[in-house]
Amino acid sequence: MDKRTVLIVDDEEEMRLLVGMYLENAGFRCLEAGDGDEALAILAQQPVDAVLLDVMMPKQDGFAVCARIREQSDVPILFLTALGEEWDKVKGLKLGGDDYIVKPFSPGELIARLEAVLRRARRSREQNGRLQFGELAIDEKGRTVAVGGEMVKLTLKEFDLLLFLAKHRGQVFSRDDLLVKVWGYDYTGNARTVDTHVKTLRMKLKDAGRHIQTVWGIGYKFEG
Amino acid sequence: MDKRTVLIVDDEEEMRLLVGMYLENAGFRCLEAGDGDEALAILAQQPVDAVLLDVMMPKQDGFAVCARIREQSDVPILFLTALGEEWDKVKGLKLGGDDYIVKPFSPGELIARLEAVLRRARRSREQNGRLQFGELAIDEKGRTVAVGGEMVKLTLKEFDLLLFLAKHRGQVFSRDDLLVKVWGYDYTGNARTVDTHVKTLRMKLKDAGRHIQTVWGIGYKFEG
DNA sequence: CACATTTGTGAAAGAAGTTTGAAATCGCGC
DNA sequence: GCGCGATTTCAAACTTCTTTCACAAATGTG
Numbered sequence: 001m002d003k004r005t006v007l008i009v010d011d012e013e014e015m016r017l018l019v020g021m022y023l024e025n026a027g028f029r030c031l032e033a034g035d036g037d038e039a040l041a042i043l044a045q046q047p048v049d050a051v052l053l054d055v056m057m058p059k060q061d062g063f064a065v066c067a068r069i070r071e072q073s074d075v076p077i078l079f080l081t082a083l084g085e086e087w088d089k090v091k092g093l094k095l096g097g098d099d100y101i102v103k104p105f106s107p108g109e110l111i112a113r114l115e116a117v118l119r120r121a122r123r124s125r126e127q128n129g130r131l132q133f134g135e136l137a138i139d140e141k142g143r144t145v146a147v148g149g150e151m152v153k154l155t156l157k158e159f160d161l162l163l164f165l166a167k168h169r170g171q172v173f174s175r176d177d178l179l180v181k182v183w184g185y186d187y188t189g190n191a192r193t194v195d196t197h198v199k200t201l202r203m204k205l206k207d208a209g210r211h212i213q214t215v216w217g218i219g220y221k222f223e224g
Numbered sequence: 225m226d227k228r229t230v231l232i233v234d235d236e237e238e239m240r241l242l243v244g245m246y247l248e249n250a251g252f253r254c255l256e257a258g259d260g261d262e263a264l265a266i267l268a269q270q271p272v273d274a275v276l277l278d279v280m281m282p283k284q285d286g287f288a289v290c291a292r293i294r295e296q297s298d299v300p301i302l303f304l305t306a307l308g309e310e311w312d313k314v315k316g317l318k319l320g321g322d323d324y325i326v327k328p329f330s331p332g333e334l335i336a337r338l339e340a341v342l343r344r345a346r347r348s349r350e351q352n353g354r355l356q357f358g359e360l361a362i363d364e365k366g367r368t369v370a371v372g373g374e375m376v377k378l379t380l381k382e383f384d385l386l387l388f389l390a391k392h393r394g395q396v397f398s399r400d401d402l403l404v405k406v407w408g409y410d411y412t413g414n415a416r417t418v419d420t421h422v423k424t425l426r427m428k429l430k431d432a433g434r435h436i437q438t439v440w441g442i443g444y445k446f447e448g
Numbered sequence: 449c450a451c452a453t454t455t456g457t458g459a460a461a462g463a464a465g466t467t468t469g470a471a472a473t474c475g476c477g478c
Numbered sequence: 479g480c481g482c483g484a485t486t487t488c489a490a491a492c493t494t495c496t497t498t499c500a501c502a503a504a505t506g507t508g
Contacts, residue, residue: 040336041333041336043336044333044336045332068340071343072336072343141394141395142396142445143396143439143445155441156440156441156496189497189498192497192499193498195457196456196497197496198455198456199456199458214454214455216454216455216506217505379485380484382484413485413486414488416486416487416488417486419466420467422467423468423469438465438466440464440465440494440495451508452507452508453505453506454503454504454505455502455503455504456501456503456504458499458501458502459500461498462495463494463496463497464494464495464496465492465493467491467492468490468492469488469491471486471487471488472485473484473486473487474485474486475484476481476484477480477482478480478481
């Protein structure tokens with residue numbers, strides 16, 4: 001299981017721990033930063049799926065940090081703001097924040113907002129032709145695939161097959177379905193060809209090959 | 225692989241080594257200078273992608289060196305400043321520095337700032353119609369191309385094709401796409417024409433020709 | 449447990465796409 | 479209209495990918 005990673009930026013350790021607990025209960029992996037500099041350092045080092053950013057911080061406020069993050073990354077940012085700072089909403093969202101949540105908040109609300117922001121980010125990425133499943137990244141326009149940052153060279157059919165399955169993740173397709181959808185309706189070859197491509201895909205994708213699953217008696221599916 | 229080159233200017237050797245180590249771990253090539261004169265000498269001799277400039281130096285402080293660099297170059301400059309010299313920020317940035325970073329800093333923060341500055345510089349160059357990929361430089365307005373400082377003479381179609389691909393780097397185009405985008409929607413010739421132009425481009429660009437990649441079964445793309 | 453069916457694998461033939469060199473054609477300046 | 483560089487066409491040589499096939503391994507069944 002690859003957990004999604006959230007970076008919590010808040011000067012108060014207590015708040016970080018509290019939020020971190022909520023998130024970990026909900027199955028996220030948490031990183032913490034006490035100020036903007038730490039946050040930037042972490043973001044530069046490892047991929048993060050979302051940032052929770054406190055607005056009120058001593059050294060640099062959340063908006064300044066948000067602006068600096070946006071210089072180098074379009075990671076989704078969710079502001080945490082105390083009651084009565086509502087005016088900040090506009091300011092924050094204009095600066096490239098994706099949502100804001102007013103303290104005090106319930107675990108449920110936090111998770112719901114976070115999931116919503118992550119869903120939106122995923123959709124937006126997919127509209128740009130970039131699919132991401134944990135360590136597996138697929139770039140439709142560039143026709144490239146990377147596993148854990150490492151480029152993997154795929155042939156035409158391998159790429160098309162992977163892309164199709166990934167775009168329709170969760171759905172099972174028979175070999176004949178795949179021949180029609182990926183090879184074209186007028187393809188007349190042997191259905192076992194699909195097996196061979198699945199084999200090479202799994203081999204080339206290493207660990208990430210587990211996304212392509214065999215459904216015995218039916219065919220294959222991509223599980224993301 | 226063409227590494228990006230960073231010039232570190234600091235009177236303390238220890239600091240130069242430390243920073244140099246950080247940068248080399250992050251895949252940069254490092255040059256070092258102990259004072260402003262050395263720095264200028266190096267800048268005059270070889271292309272540098274960014275300068276890290278210590279503010280506090282005995283012979284000539286960082287601001288003076290920055291001003292002298294700016295007389296001859298618009299290379300991005302990142303100041304290194306000790307805590308408590310915050311006022312220097314304004315002065316530094318006004319003098320043409322692109323960012324500043326307060327010591328002590330983490331490797332992650334250094335790299336993040338540096339990448340941000342380099343990205344900004346690239347965007348600004350591109351808005352002026354100058355694209356740069358390692359040793360390959362394309363000037364859209366002047367319709368000239370240079371590889372490692374050496375001018376390369378391209379014909380009309382060669383230049384248009386290269387420019388289009390470079391502007392849309394990372395994206396794959398079929399030969400037919402390219403005929404429409406570069407030759408015009410009403411072009412009716414043979415798609416193999418593209419191959420020939422790619423061939424001559426690769427030949428003329430020498431090493432830099434590797435930026436133009438064949439995507440088997442689809443077409444070509446520029447990888448920068 | 450033995451049998452039937454389905455899936456995985458490795459190697460090799462076959463198919464398809466790309467590169468290359470040379471020749472034909474185009475088109476602009478003179 | 480001529481000359482010359484630029485552009486396009488063409489086909490052979492070459493490279494890479496795709497498919498097939500036979501057998502091994504795994505899974506489900508009576």
